[in-house]
Amino acid sequence: MFTRSIMSLAFSTEKQVAISAVRRACSLTASVFNRLVKSETSTKDDKSPVTVADYSAQAVISTMLAHAFPADSIVGEEDSSDLRAESGSDLRSRVIELANEALTADLALGDNAEWGIGPGQAKSPEQLLDAIDRGNFAGGRHGRMWTIDPIDGTKGFLRGEQYAVCVSLIVDAQVQLGVIGCPNLPVDPSKPDGDKGSLFVAVRGQGAHQMTLSGADPAPLTIPTFSLDELNLLESVESAHASHSFHDNVASNLGLTKPPTRMDSQAKYCALARGDGGVYIRMLTNSSYREKIWDHAPGVVLVEEAGGVISDFRGQPLDFGAGRTLGENLGILATGKKVYPSVLEAVKKVLSEQKSNV
Numbered sequence: 001m002f003t004r005s006i007m008s009l010a011f012s013t014e015k016q017v018a019i020s021a022v023r024r025a026c027s028l029t030a031s032v033f034n035r036l037v038k039s040e041t042s043t044k045d046d047k048s049p050v051t052v053a054d055y056s057a058q059a060v061i062s063t064m065l066a067h068a069f070p071a072d073s074i075v076g077e078e079d080s081s082d083l084r085a086e087s088g089s090d091l092r093s094r095v096i097e098l099a100n101e102a103l104t105a106d107l108a109l110g111d112n113a114e115w116g117i118g119p120g121q122a123k124s125p126e127q128l129l130d131a132i133d134r135g136n137f138a139g140g141r142h143g144r145m146w147t148i149d150p151i152d153g154t155k156g157f158l159r160g161e162q163y164a165v166c167v168s169l170i171v172d173a174q175v176q177l178g179v180i181g182c183p184n185l186p187v188d189p190s191k192p193d194g195d196k197g198s199l200f201v202a203v204r205g206q207g208a209h210q211m212t213l214s215g216a217d218p219a220p221l222t223i224p225t226f227s228l229d230e231l232n233l234l235e236s237v238e239s240a241h242a243s244h245s246f247h248d249n250v251a252s253n254l255g256l257t258k259p260p261t262r263m264d265s266q267a268k269y270c271a272l273a274r275g276d277g278g279v280y281i282r283m284l285t286n287s288s289y290r291e292k293i294w295d296h297a298p299g300v301v302l303v304e305e306a307g308g309v310i311s312d313f314r315g316q317p318l319d320f321g322a323g324r325t326l327g328e329n330l331g332i333l334a335t336g337k338k339v340y341p342s343v344l345e346a347v348k349k350v351l352s353e354q355k356s357n358v
């Protein structure tokens with residue numbers, strides 16, 4: 001009995017800090033969206049967009065994690081090189097201002113001043129740029145590391161559609177905790193025009209939960225036991241990120257009748273975990289692209305704790321010990337336990353048809 005109650009407390013501080021950090025970052029990104037001006041968006045070397053909100057949200061989350069867990073490594077998507085450059089001075093001032101606004105906001109329920117937050121806790125520009133760069137860890141197979149995707153689905157964010165603020169804790173290459181904040185995701189999928197702003201939290205062995213962004217109405221999540229004719233695919237909006245035509249072939253192979261749901265970001269994993277759609281599928285369009293660990297780590301623990309299965313197209317688990325990317329993985333498939341074998345078989349069939357057509 002005693003051992004059980006000790007075990008159920010595993011990662012409780014980590015969970016609380018991650019929730020608090022994701023909430024602060026979500027308020028920041030939502031308020032930036034309302035005031036967003038084009039000059040606050042720039043383009044990275046790989047042509048992907050990055051906004052003042054991506055940088056400042058990473059600064060906030062990383063500052064809080066470093067205060068609470070100074071020995072832990074962080075793998076974050078963004079780095080501060082463009083902000084430190086001469087040409088980045090306007091962007092830099094906005095990032096500092098926004099990050100400090102978020103860090104110094106009043107403490108909310110569950111917050112703790114020891115995490116570097118609350119009135120009077122403003123940081124210097126150098127401290128905030130260093131906090132962003134704390135996310136430069138190379139990853140690896142041993143020890144504790146956090147992942148931060150300050151805005152996943154930046155293109156969705158810019159369109160005013162779905163995006164997610166994503167944090168995970170990985171220990172010895174296993175994802176133990178995932179927190180995903182979705183400011184634009186309806187709280188109730190059956191009321192798409194109802195209240196928006198959903199938070200998803202999963203701790204390995206402790207289940208998956210959804211609540212509102214302010215922490216109200218926590219509810220456990222279980223992927224329903226769908227039959228094949230009830231399934232629909234969840235796929236990226238951006239056709240450059242995932243092959244819609246490959247996904248269509250899998251859908252025809254399975255005889256699915258429902259059209260796919262296109263949604264930006266890890267909100268797709270959240271939709272899957274709460275039974276809103278049946279299969280997350282992602283076939284890359286570019287064979288030299290390597291999936292980033294921050295794009296999938298929180299989603300993996302969320303789906304598994306909601307009773308689902310996630311693997312690559314060979315049926316192998318995603319490898320979070322290979323560095324900042326998933327390494328040589330082929331595709332991503334997540335769905336409920338019952339239908340997973342049939343969906344994987346269909347994926348393999350389409351892959352082999354594709355090979356024989358080359």
Ligand SMILES: Nc1ncnc2c1ncn2[C@@H]1O[C@H](COP(=O)(O)OS(=O)(=O)O)[C@@H](OP(=O)(O)O)[C@H]1O
Nearest residue numbers: 151152153154155236237238240241263264265289
């Ligand atoms: N070429 C290519 N192929 C595959 N994936 C890529 C590619 N380029 C980028 N990315 C990553 O996709 C992340 C966005 O998530 P999704 O693809 O699920 O959503 S969406 O297509 O943007 O709507 C996106 O995350 P963010 O950069 O955080 O938005 C990228 O990490």
Ligand SMILES: [Mg+2]
Nearest residue numbers: 048049077154
């Ligand atoms: Mg990006």
Ligand SMILES: [Mg+2]
Nearest residue numbers: 149152153295
């Ligand atoms: Mg991302």
Ligand SMILES: [Mg+2]
Nearest residue numbers: 077149151152
């Ligand atoms: Mg991102």
